[in-house]
Amino acid sequence: MVISVASGKGGTGKTLVATNLALTLSDKGKVQLLDCDVEEPNVHIFLHSDMNQSQPVLIPIPEIDEAKCTYCGKCAEICAYNAIAVVKNKVLVFPELCHGCGACSYLCPESAISEKGREIGVVERASLGNLELVQGRLTVGEAMAPPIIREVKGHIDPTSTVIIDVPPGTSCPVIESVKGSDFCLLVTEPTPFGLSDFSLAVEVVRKLGIPCGVVINRDGVGDDKVEKYCQEQGIPILLKIPLDRNIAMLYSKGIPLIEGMPRWHDTFLRLFEDTKGILAGQVAK
Ligand code: SF4
Ligand code: SF4
Helix, strand or coil: CEEEEECCCCCCCHHHHHHHHHHHHCCCCCEEEEECCCCCCCHHHHHCCCCCEEEEEEEEEEEECCCCCCCCCHHHHHCCCCCEEEECCEEEECHHHCCCCCHHHHHCCCCCEEEEEEEEEEEEEEEECCEEEEEEEECCCCCCCHHHHHHHHCCCCCCCEEEEECCCCCCHHHHHHHCCCCEEEEEECCCHHHHHHHHHHHHHHHHCCCCEEEEEEEECCCCCHHHHHHHHHCCCEEEEEECCHHHHHHHHCCCCHHHHCCCHHHHHHHHHHHHHHHHHHHHHC
16 A cells, blocks of 8 residues: 655645654564655654665666767657757757757667666665665756656565655656555645645645545644535544644754653554545445
């Protein structure tokens, strides 16, 4: 079972939910926690884990064989990202713009393009008993998160329960992270900004055909518009985490909620059981 934990907006508490859910479930069996927030992976802070395995993530970028090239310009024409240009008797490649799609090498009529790998980040892993953490880390200055997210998800073990910490927002990295999940937990806060970004996230998961439920974090901080929206849209609210100074303090110290306040262990267990219940209900239909 793969559960992704997403939020339309950063800072809503999605990592809090993902880490505590994963830690809770790891008491019962094998769990993988995938940190797909590759621009700023922070799950490891809460697990106090040293990443003990690291492998580079490469994307294939074109290399031109000038001896074969006729400077016909087809490669520049086909590149949707302006990563290759043909000027007079020179082919220029801009590696930072290249998405490694392979179209130019595939379509070059002279077979003058080969591919070489360019490192854009790493995938790191750590084991903590039943819990395996896999995180992607995009190199600072690089722009392409999806290839790293694909590598992270390539480590999914189908015999484990998998929790995915999704990057904030609703763009390509989010879609790459969420797609293929059995269920998506959307974490939001009950404020106008929270509702605006949350409703965009709901649209994304619905387009992907993934069932979802809601966790309202910092309950009590704003108004009831998120709850009303959930009622109108038929989205179940599975958990409310109150606005609580002690919870915020634990988070700021990098202490998981279920460690600092063990009574939350049962709450996260119930969250998982409710999620399973929703999925079972859908299968029964
Ligand atoms: S498509 Fe091939 S032959 Fe044509 S300019 Fe590009 S590299 Fe050269
Ligand atoms: S691999 Fe794709 S993105 Fe990169 S230069 Fe070729 S066509 Fe453009």
